[in-house]
Each structure stands twice: as C-alpha cells, then as structure tokens.
Amino acid sequence: MNKQLAIDVGATGIKGALVNTEDGSMLSDRIKYATPKPAMPDDVAKVMNNIIEDLEWKDGDIGIGFPSIVKNNVCCSANNIDKSWINVDIQALIKKHTGFHSHILNDADAAGLAEIEHGKGQGVSGTVIMLTLGTGIGSGVFKDGVLLPNVELGSLLYKDGLAEHYASNGARKSRDLNWDEYGEELNEYLQYVDRVLTPDLMIIGGGISKKFSNYAHKFEPHLKVIDAKLRNNAGIIGAAMYAHQKKH
Numbered sequence: 447m448n449k450q451l452a453i454d455v456g457a458t459g460i461k462g463a464l465v466n467t468e469d470g471s472m473l474s475d476r477i478k479y480a481t482p483k484p485a486m487p488d489d490v491a492k493v494m495n496n497i498i499e500d501l502e503w504k505d506g507d508i509g510i511g512f513p514s515i516v517k518n519n520v521c522c523s524a525n526n527i528d529k530s531w532i533n534v535d536i537q538a539l540i541k542k543h544t545g546f547h548s549h550i551l552n553d554a555d556a557a558g559l560a561e562i563e564h565g566k567g568q569g570v571s572g573t574v575i576m577l578t579l580g581t582g583i584g585s586g587v588f589k590d591g592v593l594l595p596n597v598e599l600g601s602l603l604y605k606d607g608l609a610e611h612y613a614s615n616g617a618r619k620s621r622d623l624n625w626d627e628y629g630e631e632l633n634e635y636l637q638y639v640d641r642v643l644t645p646d647l648m649i650i651g652g653g654i655s656k657k658f659s660n661y662a663h664k665f666e667p668h669l670k671v672i673d674a675k676l677r678n679n680a681g682i683i684g685a686a687m688y689a690h691q692k693k694h
Contacts, residue, residue, distance in 0.1 A: 513526050516551055553578070
C-alpha cells in the first residue's frame with residue numbers, strides 16, 4: 447500500500463485526506479475547511495498546514511490540486527481565487543508554512559487523473575474530458591489516457607462572457623436556475639465543447655455530480671456524457687497519485 451497525503455484547494459473549500467494511491471481508496475476521513483475570504487496566499491497555506499497537522503502527516507512530500515493554471519509550480523491564473531496568487535511559487539509558499547515539499551497541479555487535471563486511473567475513464571481510448579462543475583468549470587483533457595495539462599474549458603469565450611459564467615454550479619446558484627433550466631444551459635455548453643474537441647467521452651465531476659440525474663435528461667442524445675465515479679473525492683485522489691508519481 448502506498449499512503450499519500452493530498453489537498454484539494456477550491457474556491458469555497460479546502461479538503462484533504464490520506465489516500466492509497468494503488469487503488470484510489472481513501473485511508474482517512476476527508477477533512478474540510480472553508481476557504482479564507484479573501485483567499486490570500488498566506489491564509490490558504492495556513493489552512494493547508496491545519497489539514498497536515500489534523501492528519502498527523504509525517505511521511506514526506508504532499509500532493510496539491512490547485513484551482514489555476516500551474517506551470518513549474520507557479521500560479522498563472524486566478525479566475526476563482528484571489529488575484530494576489532498570480533506569479534506566486536506555490537511550492538515555495540507551502541514549504542515556508544508547512545515545512546513539506548509539495549507537488550502541484552491544476553485541480554481538474556488531478557480529478558481527471560483519478561477518474562482515468564480508478565474511475566469511469568479507465569480503459570477508455572481516444573479523447574476523454576473531465577469537467578468539474580463548481581464555483582467555476584475546471585477541465586482535464588486526456589488523449590489515450592495521457593493528460594494535456596492546463597486546458598481551461600471554463601475560460602472559453604462563450605455567449606457574452608466566459609463559459610463558466612453560464613454552465614458552472616456557481617452560475618446555477620447565482621442565476622437561481624431550477625434543474626431543468628440548468629440542464630438546458632449545461633447542454634448548450636457541452637454541445638459547444640463537443641464541436642470544438644469532439645471527445646469520445648465527457649465525465650461530469652465535482653459536488654454537483656451527485657445530482658446528475660436531476661439535469662442529465664436535458665442533454666442531447668448524441669453527447670457521450672456520464673457522471674464521475676469518484677465524485678468530489680477525485681481531486682484529492684488525483685493529487686495524491688501525482689505526488690506519488692513525482693516522488694518515484
């Protein structure tokens with residue numbers, strides 16, 4: 447068994463757990479803290495340290511799924527976090543506050559890694575897209591199981607703004623859409639993604655995947671869309687897998 451601590455940073459919550467990276471199972475309860483408002487770098491790092499201490503982690507490197515474009519451990523975008531994160535070396539910040547070395551990737555990429563390896567994307571050839579529907583829209587794009595990192599399908603120019611302003615769970619809440627209305631809005635967006643990338647499968651993740659049956663009946667029949675197996679734990683599991691791969 448390969449035990450690994452990982453943390454999934456989101457716009458509203460920061461979650462962490464111990465994971466068995468061999469089979470993707472959770473080895474501890476998931477610990478969750480509210481994301482600080484505003485989500486300043488030092489304040490978020492302190493919450494991460496709380497999770498590390500709560501889980502009594504002593505075994506080395508940690509995995510981090512982070513809601514931005516991440517290049518060489520540096521934050522390169524800030525759609526759903528504080529703008530002060532731009533150009534922050536996330537790895538150095540975490541080392542400063544926790545003492546631990548970390549391996550960082552985009553949170554939706556992390557969720558996709560987990561779903562490809564241990565969920566409904568397992569063994570699927572061709573193009574698979576993981577869409578995490580939360581405050582915004584995260585996306586992980588895979589070709590024959592290989593990740594193309596930092597593809598931001600929530601930031602596509604769409605209608606009169608960005609796609610995530612219409613089709614995210616945050617948009618559903620802010621616009622007070624009922625499930626049928628949201629299903630119709632999401633269906634339009636999924637058709638747009640389908641025209642751009644012609645995926646062989648799209649997987650809906652994030653907390654809203656638990657309500658998949660409430661809105662999926664509005665999807666066009668030709669769209670190949672399913673709900674994620676690992677639900678809202680996928681980001682933690684994938685970040686753990688990423689850290690384990692980097693260590694070895």
